[in-house]
Amino acid sequence: MDMRDFIEYIIGNKHSFDPSVILGDEISDLEWNSCGYDEFNDLYYIQLSKLRSKNIPSRKRVNHDKIPLNLADDEFLGEFNLLIFDPKLNILITQGNFYGLTTKQITMTLSNLRMKYKDAIGENDGDVPYIVSLEPIIDQTAISRVKHNNIYRSITIKGADYKEIANEDLDTQFMGTAIEALNEINGVNFEITVTMARAPKQKSLDETETRKLIDEVLELRDKNIDVSMNIASRKDEENSIEYIDLIAPRLTSKIILDVQNRSTIGAEYIFNGFKEQNYFHENVHMQRTVMNILARE
Numbered sequence: 001m002d003m004r005d006f007i008e009y010i011i012g013n014k015h016s017f018d019p020s021v022i023l024g025d026e027i028s029d030l031e032w033n034s035c036g037y038d039e040f041n042d043l044y045y046i047q048l049s050k051l052r053s054k055n056i057p058s059r060k061r062v063n064h065d066k067i068p069l070n071l072a073d074d075e076f077l078g079e080f081n082l083l084i085f086d087p088k089l090n091i092l093i094t095q096g097n098f099y100g101l102t103t104k105q106i107t108m109t110l111s112n113l114r115m116k117y118k119d120a121i122g123e124n125d126g127d128v129p130y131i132v133s134l135e136p137i138i139d140q141t142a143i144s145r146v147k148h149n150n151i152y153r154s155i156t157i158k159g160a161d162y163k164e165i166a167n168e169d170l171d172t173q174f175m176g177t178a179i180e181a182l183n184e185i186n187g188v189n190f191e192i193t194v195t196m197a198r199a200p201k202q203k204s205l206d207e208t209e210t211r212k213l214i215d216e217v218l219e220l221r222d223k224n225i226d227v228s229m230n231i232a233s234r235k236d237e238e239n240s241i242e243y244i245d246l247i248a249p250r251l252t253s254k255i256i257l258d259v260q261n262r263s264t265i266g267a268e269y270i271f272n273g274f275k276e277q278n279y280f281h282e283n284v285h286m287q288r289t290v291m292n293i294l295a296r297e
Contacts, residue, residue, distance in 0.1 A: 004087045006117050007044045011035050021112040027051040028109040034267035044085040047267040050101045051076035082270050107134050142249035149233040151204040154195035160226040172212050202237040253278045253286050
């Protein structure tokens with residue numbers, strides 16, 4: 001969907017537009033001072049916050065008793081997600097935040113904000129309201145990349161109806177052992193996770209067997225057998241861990257930001273870092289990568 005009019009309305013109606021959305025025990029809200037338009041690059045950005053009032057931590061000094069964080073009735077703890085919209089490619093880039101909104105919660109927030117926006121401009125979708133759906137851009141290079149990594153920290157394999165898999169000629173003992181166990185206890189579906197846990201970061205699962213397992217899962221999928229695999233790996237110990245869904249690897253990117261202790265990172269700082277280190281950087285140029293993917297599709 002083209003979000004230009006929607007975002008421009010939000011930016012142009014600060015504080016008169018209600019951006020809050022109830023998400024169960026949590027609330028999604030908009031950070032009014034963290035929204036803007038980069039005219040030079042034709043990019044919009046807004047920042048959503050996830051507000052919570054449960055499981056509140058305490059303040060603590062070394063060798064002193066903890067002090068409760070007492071919040072007023074209208075106060076919450078906030079976690080933040082930056083959203084960047086590129087109207088040229090009609091794509092939305094979402095910042096991942098382990099403590100922030102999930103992709104599903106972002107989708108629900110955008111759906112509700114869109115309905116409020118439509119009501120504000122006197123339009124409606126009729127009897128069936130439009131629901132925003134965020135479809136990931138698939139990175140076809142991710143599988144090749146992960147197979148060339150040197151460190152595999154964890155793998156998770158899921159399968160449905162193991163009997164289909166049992167009828168195949170398997171190259172690894174890993175899947176065969178799972179099938180034997182299911183057969184013994186009359187199971188049907190399975191989910192197996194193998195991890196290095198707290199082992200030093202340079203330690204890895206067996207590289208040869210892991211790569212065989214990757215090929216095996218891909219071959220089973222080619223035969224329309226319901227099996228999936230998630231991998232946490234890194235190129236080497238100097239690189240950060242990359243999490244890949246082998247069946248539908250999402251296009252992701254990483255940037256490095258210097259954040260001082262006891263400070264909150266600003267939305268513009270993230271936005272500028274993303275543009276400079278990734279989206280338009282000559283050695284990365286994620287925008288060009290996305291253009292190529294969309295052109296192939």
